[in-house]
Amino acid sequence: MELREPLRRAILEAAVRIDPAAANVEVIIQETPEDLPGDYGTPVAFALARLLRRSPLEIADQLAATIQLPPRFVRVEASKAYLNFFVDPASFLIGVLYDPLKFEETGHRVIVEHSSVNPNKELHVGHLRNVVLGDTMARLGRWLGYRIEVQNYIDDTGRQAAEALFAAAHFGLPRDDSKYDHWLGELYVYLHQELANPERRSELEPGIRAVMHQLEAGERRSEIEQVVRAQLQTCADLGADYDLLVWESDIVSGGLLRRSLELLQASPRCHFAAEGKYAGCLVLETEQVLPGLEDPTLVLVRSDGTATYIAKDIALQFWKFGLLDGFRYQIFGEQPSGRPLYTTAPQGEPAGFGHAAEVINVVDDRQSYPQAVVRAALELVGYPMEAAQSHHLAYGPVLLEGQTISGRKGITISIDEVIEEAVRRAGELLSSKRLANPDHLARQIGIGALRFSMLRAEPARRVDFRWDSALSLQGDAAPYLQYAAVRAAAVIRRAEEAGLSIYNAEFLLLGEAEVTVAKVINRLADIAMAAWRERAPHLLAQYALDLANSFNIYYNHRDPYGIPDTRVLATVGGQGEARLELIKKVHTTLSEVLSLLGIEVPQEM
RNA sequence: GCACCCGUAGCUCAGUUGGAUAGAGCGUCUGACUACGGAUCAGAAGGCCAGGGGUUCGAAUCCUCUCGGGUGCACCA
Numbered sequence: 148m149e150l151r152e153p154l155r156r157a158i159l160e161a162a163v164r165i166d167p168a169a170a171n172v173e174v175i176i177q178e179t180p181e182d183l184p185g186d187y188g189t190p191v192a193f194a195l196a197r198l199l200r201r202s203p204l205e206i207a208d209q210l211a212a213t214i215q216l217p218p219r220f221v222r223v224e225a226s227k228a229y230l231n232f233f234v235d236p237a238s239f240l241i242g243v244l245y246d247p248l249k250f251e252e253t254g255h256r257v258i259v260e261h262s263s264v265n266p267n268k269e270l271h272v273g274h275l276r277n278v279v280l281g282d283t284m285a286r287l288g289r290w291l292g293y294r295i296e297v298q299n300y301i302d303d304t305g306r307q308a309a310e311a312l313f314a315a316a317h318f319g320l321p322r323d324d325s326k327y328d329h330w331l332g333e334l335y336v337y338l339h340q341e342l343a344n345p346e347r348r349s350e351l352e353p354g355i356r357a358v359m360h361q362l363e364a365g366e367r368r369s370e371i372e373q374v375v376r377a378q379l380q381t382c383a384d385l386g387a388d389y390d391l392l393v394w395e396s397d398i399v400s401g402g403l404l405r406r407s408l409e410l411l412q413a414s415p416r417c418h419f420a421a422e423g424k425y426a427g428c429l430v431l432e433t434e435q436v437l438p439g440l441e442d443p444t445l446v447l448v449r450s451d452g453t454a455t456y457i458a459k460d461i462a463l464q465f466w467k468f469g470l471l472d473g474f475r476y477q478i479f480g481e482q483p484s485g486r487p488l489y490t491t492a493p494q495g496e497p498a499g500f501g502h503a504a505e506v507i508n509v510v511d512d513r514q515s516y517p518q519a520v521v522r523a524a525l526e527l528v529g530y531p532m533e534a535a536q537s538h539h540l541a542y543g544p545v546l547l548e549g550q551t552i553s554g555r556k557g558i559t560i561s562i563d564e565v566i567e568e569a570v571r572r573a574g575e576l577l578s579s580k581r582l583a584n585p586d587h588l589a590r591q592i593g594i595g596a597l598r599f600s601m602l603r604a605e606p607a608r609r610v611d612f613r614w615d616s617a618l619s620l621q622g623d624a625a626p627y628l629q630y631a632a633v634r635a636a637a638v639i640r641r642a643e644e645a646g647l648s649i650y651n652a653e654f655l656l657l658g659e660a661e662v663t664v665a666k667v668i669n670r671l672a673d674i675a676m677a678a679w680r681e682r683a684p685h686l687l688a689q690y691a692l693d694l695a696n697s698f699n700i701y702y703n704h705r706d707p708y709g710i711p712d713t714r715v716l717a718t719v720g721g722q723g724e725a726r727l728e729l730i731k732k733v734h735t736t737l738s739e740v741l742s743l744l745g746i747e748v749p750q751e752m
Numbered sequence: 753g754c755a756c757c758c759g760u761a762g763c764u765c766a767g768u769u770g771g772a773u774a775g776a777g778c779g780u781c782u783g784a785c786u787a788c789g790g791a792u793c794a795g796a797a798g799g800c801c802a803g804g805g806g807u808u809c810g811a812a813u814c815c816u817c818u819c820g821g822g823u824g825c826a827c828c829a
Contacts (some may be wrong), residue, residue: 173769180772190771191811228798228809229772265829305829418808428827439755440825449827456829513823515756543757543822574789592791604765607757609822615778616764622777622792623765630791640786670768677768689766692776703793709785722786752791 148246148669150187151176153217154232158191158562164208166199178666186226186239188667194229203228234627236662237654238727241389245664245730248672248739250292250430256502257293259285261509262382262389263300263569266374267311268332270381270562272612273511273552274544279601280542281509282387283684286743291679296500299388300463301377304396305370305456307335309358312370314338317354318386326563328377333552339555365493376480379488382564385594386745390481391500392490393474394745398459398466400493401473407455407462408447413507414527417447426450429458432452436523437516445520457517461524468525468533469502476500505536507682512541512607538683543609560612569618576620577752591616595625595746602688602744623692631695632748634702635734642715642727652728653721660713661729667697668736675743684744691740698733708712720723 151289152533155174162169172194179188196203207225214223214230219242222233261281265272281297282746302308314334314443323330330346341347375392398404408429411417416432427450433436434443435475447458451485466473475495479488490497511519518539544551550558570593577592600617604610620626670690676688715730738748 173789175771177768177771181774188772190810193771196809214780254795299754304828425827429822430827437755441754446827449825452825455827460829514756514829516824517829519756543755563826588757605758608765610756611764613764619778624791626791627777630789632794634789637789645788673768681768686768687765689776693765699792700794703784703790704784705784705794711785713769714788 148242150242150669154187154189154220157214157217158189158210158230158359161210162191162195165209172198179231183231184226184233186234186662188226188229188231188320190229192225192230196228203548234327234662236657236659237389240657240661240665240729242706243669244728247650248736250290251293253292254677255293256286256296257288257505258296258298258501258503259288259507259509260284260298260300260587262387263302265302265305265307266371266378267307267335268545268554269326269328270378270561271552271554271559272565275385275543275562275565275597275599276365276542276610277472277509277511278382278385278387279539279598280606280684282742282745283598283602283687284386284507284540284679284682285681286672286745287448287687290686290739290743291675296391296503298391298691299389300395301371301375301394302456303394304349304359304362304399306355308371308374309355309362309433310338311335311374312362312367313355313358315370317351326337326377326380328374329382329561329563331374336554342544350552351636363396363399365400368394368396369394378484379567383483383521384566385562385598386484386747388484388486389485392479392488393463394491397474397491397493398462398721400452401475401491403462403466403471403473404454404459406471408458409462409603410528411524412463420444426656427458431524433520433523436527439516452620457520458587460517460521464521464537465528466501466527466528467503467506468537470528470530472501474500505538507538507540509540509701512543515541534618538682540606542606546609546611548613549611565597565617568614572618573620582748582751588752591625591747591749592620592629592752595629596620598745599625599628599688602684605683611630614650620750626752628691628695628746629749630752632734633700633735633750633752634650635698635730635737637728637729637732638702638715642723645716647715647724647727649724649728651721652724654725656722657725657729660701661726664697664701664733665731667694668732671736671740687743691737691744692746694733694740695739698730698737
């Protein structure tokens with residue numbers, strides 16, 4: 148329910164009435180800290196004191212006397228120089244409980260690119276963070292009414308993919324029954340052990356080269372597809388899905404690269420180097436745009452005529468904003484979620500992908516520089532608005548028990564393995580309970596716990612993956628949220644069985660305890676918008692904890708004699724019915740937030 | 753060397769655009785009608801918000817310097 152704006156306007160009107168010079172003052176509204184009087188407050192008197200050169204206490208008193216309270220507020224009080232407002236519990240609760248909280252579809256087109264894992268081996272816990280962050284942003288964006296297109300970039304011409312395919316053919320191991328990406332990954336790692344020996348390296352190198360050429364020509368795409376399908380299975384297990392796979396080779400074959408280079412060459416910073424270190428290369432001079440490089444000259448096209456990855460990244464970003472076109476598309480398959488998945492394909496048909504107004508690239512923070520180059524390139528070719536809407540959601544690395552992940556040193560854990568263990572641990576905890584569907588529940592809990600562990604901290608922070616904390620089933624973790632939702636559902640079910648009806652609800656019998664919960668419920672819209680704006684999904688995760696916590700506190704509340712005083716059942720005069728309405732709102736709000744986080748709400752636990 | 757990120761309780765983390773007394777979880781200690789579902793709740797202990805200087809009525813938050821940790825700076829991706 149929109150509550151701040153009316154209050155802000157009322158405060159501003161009162162201020163202007165006191166002194167017209169106050170017209171431009173910034174009015175900040177916040178919830179009052181616990182144990183202090185009032186529900187919402189503002190420190191606006193401080194700002195006015197400076198502006199009007201008068202005492203803030205005096206101004207606060209005068210504002211309190213002057214202000215015309217907006218609906219749902221009954222009282223205002225100056226406390227020190229703060230102005231504190233008191234809501235009327237009944238009308239405030241009705242306002243919060245029956246606010247539909249629906250964001251209008253805006254048509255604002257946003258591309259969220261995430262995952263983008265090299266197609267040469269299985270996903271590990273480092274990728275886990277990427278997938279979960281990206282998927283959560285996509286869910287949030289959709290909920291906010293934006294038209295979200297989720298893309299996954301497939302680097303099918305890179306050396307890593309070539310090495311994996313080479314290894315698979317060269318070492319000729321029979322295909323076992325493990326998942327294809329795991330099988331391939333093992334051969335890839337084995338190849339790297341061989342490559343450590345310089346003699347072996349020179350023996351094997353030509354074969355790898357040959358595969359790279361084949362990949363560039365698009366000849367072995369079906370093998371890459373097989374890896375991608377195996378990898379996508381893992382993402383689906385995590386609850387992530389996509390709209391479009393973008394293949395690197397299609398950027399070249401579709402002419403996007405060529406067109407973007409033409410655009411770039413209009414800029415004086417982009418030119419062919421005729422001589423010197425970069426003779427024969429098309430280069431971009433970045434020193435004016437971006438500091439921090441030892442050598443600010445960036446190669447876009449090598450002297451052998453092939454493009455560097457950054458050139459393709461720039462082309463892709465140009466395409467995302469509709470500066471150029473050239474892709475063709477076809478269906479790739481249907482995902483477990485039901486969403487169809489498309490892919491770029493040379494033999495496909497044109498379709499309406501791209502043309503975004505905003506782009507979010509979920510990429511780890513080691514790539515901050517290239518991401519900045521991509522943004523700067525938009526500016527260089529005359530698209531400053533697009534540059535401003537070009538976002539990099541940068542996240543820190545995932546460590547494994549304090550160590551840097553390294554496939555070659557064997558310091559790595561696959562997501563598939565982690566999911567299995569998470570589900571196993573959840574199942575163990577359930578074994579003592581009588582449940583209708585323990586296996587399904589164990590998955591919901593295990594995967595929820597995993598996702599939450601990747602979401603709870605700020606993206607910029609590096610996270611240390613430890614089994615005990617990542618899979619923690621107690622404390623500030625997903626099961627706490629799920630439990631609160633299940634508990635709320637149980638209360639609702641019991642109350643309905645008892646025949647409580649909304650028509651008997653008497654909101655005048657509700658008070659401070661209910662208002663406290665409702666205030667938390669009412670934060671969601673602001674939190675969701677901030678999480679989107681700041682690209683900070685952890686705000687949602689933290690909010691979910693706040694909401695579940697405030698409900699649990701309410702549920703367990705006792706009067707000074709130790710008697711539960713917030714019960715739904717065993718009350719009279721419509722109080723229980725009104726409380727039930729609050730609990731229903733807690734349940735829908737919590738379910739909403741959990742679905743944004745990609746955490747399922749179990750039927751039982 | 754240059755550039756970017758991080759530093760808050762023993763540990764892992766929160767802290768809306770600068771606002772009132774810096775909050776959780778884990779761990780430690782003590783409790784809660786034998787339950788509208790105890791995977792919960794109440795309480796105790798635990799802080800020079802890395803350190804110095806500055807701006808401000810007000811700083812964990814902004815500026816600056818220092819220290820500690822991480823990352824980036826290829827005709828790789």
